Amino acid sequence: MCIWRQELVQVFRDEGVLIFFIIVPLIYPLLYAWIYNNETVRDVPVAVVDDSHTSLSRQFLRMCDASADVRVAYYAQDLDEAKSLVSRQLVKGVYYIPSDFETKVNRMEQGTISVYCDMSLMLTYKAIFQTAQLVSMQMGAEIQTKLGQHYTKREEVIAARPLAYDEVPIFNPAGGYGSFVLPGVLMLILQQTLVLGIGMSAGTARERNRYHQLIPISRPYQNVFRIVLGKALCYFMIYALMGAWLVIVVPRLFHFPQLATWEPLLWLMLPFILACIFFGMVVSCIVKYRENVMLLMVFISVPLLFMTGVSWPQSNISGFWQGVSWVFPSTFGVRAYVRLNSMGAALCDVHTEIMLLWLHTFLYFWLACVVYGYQIYLTRYDAFWRYHEMKERRKALKKA
16 A cells, blocks of 8 residues: 555656556647537638540539538649649649540540648548549430440439449448557557556656665555556556546547447446556666657657558558557557447457457566566665765775
8 A cells, every 4th residue: 555655656756657546647648639519621722634525524623512511612724723722721632634534435435533642640641532433423324325326214323323232331421531540449448558657657767776776665565566556556546547548438539330238348448548557667667757758659659550550451551560569568458449439349349359458467567577677686786886986985984
């Protein structure tokens, strides 16, 4: 209890640790979710360079402008003027129709329309490109129907669309970016802030220690299990609340998909938080200064999100990087949370991920005990030699 109390006092006295433990988990998810709360973008402005000036090119532009995602804002004389509009952020993309567009189509050749997009924002790129793609497919179907010389409307419909289908994006009906990526980001925020806070606290302890060691010379800090469990209890009390805020409250506030009840989320979050705590304690033993952990963990945040398989297909990740991803609890925590909360999976469907998180918990608990035991040994070793140095100095002073 003494270690738990001292660690809790140190957390609330250290402004940097308090920011990572409390402020960032509270504010950052709200900011991130608010930015992507609209899910999709509408009426993205584009510039048009129409060198064809034909009825077919005008039809293509009218259909694009009539779509919900794109708005034809400017008609440019050439590509240079269109690029200037993009550089001034007046438009987000360019549709270029060459002069031989209708001529090629009338010759039964393939017409070409070039699409230039501002890639700084994925949502606008998606809207511009998919609109041009869908309009070109619809115009192609209409041209094919006219050339087919069918006798009835039914034959024309079958020729244009031989297989009727309805496109329904499962698990993300709105096709929004927030519902797609935010669940994985929330779990990653939980791990990263926890590791950053523990590492910064360890750096502070080293800076305040006269021997620059992680463990102080004190009677309560002589038992490794007492140290590890006392610190872990302090962190768990804080992140039990932060975890509930991140995985339950934030999705409800912004109406993101939330299909899981509290029972399976509890079974998932318990091993995940414990695994992150002991993982952070292991990482903290290599932190010499407060700033070191920020350089390490912030740098790998984006690769960790990719390696979870949420923003990049897991099947396309090489075996080496999949092996690297197994080191981090976020890999299995994100996968399990997305399946439970966004896909409506049952607890038995994520049994493997939960078992692996418990394996992470016990493995990192053992490693934390090993590294903290080594830190106790270093502290005693330094204290022993410094005691003998002071003893020799006193003897030398007496002789002098």
